[in-house]
Amino acid sequence: MKASKILVAGLALLSAVISTTALATDDTITKTASPGSMLVLSNGGVSLSQFGLTSSDFPSGTGTKTKTLTGIDWQTTWYPEAIGETLELCYFRPYSSTEVGCRPIPPNSSGTINDFNNQRFGNGAKVIIYHRAEDGSRVLQPAGQDTVTYHYSY
Amino acid sequence: MKIGSQVSAYVQSSKQINNAKESGGVVSGSKSADEAKASPPAGSTSVTISGRALMLSRLFLTEDATSEPPVLPGSQGMGQYGAMLPHHFLTRDDRSLLAEMYEFADEQGADLKHVDRLAWDLGLYRQRNDGKAIANFNDGRSYDLEGRVRTVSFTDKDTATAERILQSDALNSTQLDQGFLSYILDPGYGFTHGSDFEFLEQMVTRFSSRGSEAATLDPKFSTYVRIENNYILHTADEITLQPFEPDITNVNGVWSVTEKGAAAGITLDQVIGNTQRSLATSAGQEQNQYILDAFFGKSDEKAPERGLLSRLIELMKTSNTKRG
Numbered sequence: 407m408k409a410s411k412i413l414v415a416g417l418a419l420l421s422a423v424i425s426t427t428a429l430a431t432d433d434t435i436t437k438t439a440s441p442g443s444m445l446v447l448s449n450g451g452v453s454l455s456q457f458g459l460t461s462s463d464f465p466s467g468t469g470t471k472t473k474t475l476t477g478i479d480w481q482t483t484w485y486p487e488a489i490g491e492t493l494e495l496c497y498f499r500p501y502s503s504t505e506v507g508c509r510p511i512p513p514n515s516s517g518t519i520n521d522f523n524n525q526r527f528g529n530g531a532k533v534i535i536y537h538r539a540e541d542g543s544r545v546l547q548p549a550g551q552d553t554v555t556y557h558y559s560y
Numbered sequence: 561m562k563i564g565s566q567v568s569a570y571v572q573s574s575k576q577i578n579n580a581k582e583s584g585g586v587v588s589g590s591k592s593a594d595e596a597k598a599s600p601p602a603g604s605t606s607v608t609i610s611g612r613a614l615m616l617s618r619l620f621l622t623e624d625a626t627s628e629p630p631v632l633p634g635s636q637g638m639g640q641y642g643a644m645l646p647h648h649f650l651t652r653d654d655r656s657l658l659a660e661m662y663e664f665a666d667e668q669g670a671d672l673k674h675v676d677r678l679a680w681d682l683g684l685y686r687q688r689n690d691g692k693a694i695a696n697f698n699d700g701r702s703y704d705l706e707g708r709v710r711t712v713s714f715t716d717k718d719t720a721t722a723e724r725i726l727q728s729d730a731l732n733s734t735q736l737d738q739g740f741l742s743y744i745l746d747p748g749y750g751f752t753h754g755s756d757f758e759f760l761e762q763m764v765t766r767f768s769s770r771g772s773e774a775a776t777l778d779p780k781f782s783t784y785v786r787i788e789n790n791y792i793l794h795t796a797d798e799i800t801l802q803p804f805e806p807d808i809t810n811v812n813g814v815w816s817v818t819e820k821g822a823a824a825g826i827t828l829d830q831v832i833g834n835t836q837r838s839l840a841t842s843a844g845q846e847q848n849q850y851i852l853d854a855f856f857g858k859s860d861e862k863a864p865e866r867g868l869l870s871r872l873i874e875l876m877k878t879s880n881t882k883r884g
Contacts, residue, residue: 431821434804434810452642452644494694496638496642504640505638516705538646
């Protein structure tokens with residue numbers, strides 16, 4: 407009887423592990439934002455687009471689940487009239503005003519990064535894309551919008 | 561991994577930039593008398609403006625030496641102060657050195673945009689916490705959307721100039737920050753540089769123990785030409801980052817369950833509903849509960865819903881009971 411109970415308990419544990427692993431859910435959140443107009447004086451200009459996450463961005467009932475970031479896709483716009491435009495994508499952990507890190511990315515391009523996959527992720531996390539221009543003609547308008555897609559599992 | 565077989569066609573377009581602020585033009589009417597190095601001789605209209613006045617006017621748009629902005633900390637340069645211009649992160653030493661560069665460039669008849677661009681690159685390095693806040697584009701973790709690694713390189717001309725600077729005798733004694741030079745001359749960090757590397761080379765030498773070797777500037781620096789897209793983007797052939805296949809997507813607030821998600825039993829009602837049930841994992845949790853209930857003899861109200869495994873366990877328990 408004792409051996410049988412141990413066997414069954416082991417089976418239950420194994421089943422729990424397997425079911426948890428097999429049923430991990432993979433989701434994406436895509437957000438689009440405009441970096442807006444950029445005021446460029448003779449010493450340069452800056453604009454940015456923010457991609458903050460709130461509870462309404464996540465599926466119902468997953469608020470307490472630990473979520474793992476598995477990648478970030480980005481697609482950037484550009485300022486056609488800017489001179490010397492540079493971009494950086496920075497990741498911020500939930501409710502933090504200090505970036506985990508940033509990556510230089512080209513304007514008017516797209517790509518994927520997995521730099522921040524081990525970082526905390528969930529409500530309050532965000533990405534900021536900074537656009538900087540060394541020079542230009544006063545108020546510049548972007549050609550389009552920036553887009554960020556978060557990949558995550560739980 | 562083969563990198564470099566695909567090279568994006570970046571056109572080496574150039575933009576001619578007129579120096580809108582001729583040497584000292586903005587500060588010619590400055591009231592900051594202490595900033596003027598010398599009074600013009602009687603009958604002359606020329607004014608010599610100090611490098612410091614040039615630095616303040618061009619980087620901070622001020623003619624008042626007492627209103628020089630404070631040095632912002634690079635440790636918060638990408639978060640709290642991310643929307644500030646890079647110049648605000650230049651240290652006092654940086655600003656002093658740049659003032660000397662402005663003065664030298666002005667004396668030599670160079671386009672002061674050369675120094676502006678060098679100041680921008682140095683300021684951005686400071687804003688990026690001396691480069692620590694930014695990843696190297698060539699670290700193998702930049703991918704295109706298909707999962708192929710991308711890298712960048714300088715143009716051949718910039719590559720040659722960068723190598724010359726890094727191997728020059730002036731490098732060890734130059735007043736320019738060694739960390740900055742390593743950073744800006746590495747294509748993974750410096751691929752979007754605005755400074756003309758040949759001008760940078762002159763400054764490295766001029767402000768070193770070998771300064772006499774760069775006593776005069778080549779006339780070609782009398783005009784600044786910004787080379788747009790002055791780097792080459794390479795994409796690897798093979799896909800090394802497998803595509804992410806979601807179960808659920810949320811595109812600007814519009815939810816969808818993919819085929820993969822639907823196959824896993826996820827429904828749109830679960831995703832957007834008010835239920836506290838936790839999607840697919842709830843099924844797994846329920847099955848685990850059935851197993852434990854079956855073993856420990858708890859309520860069997862849900863017996864009709866049990867799976868094969870829980871029924872098997874119940875049979876084993878019955879069998880053991882009979883033997884006992």
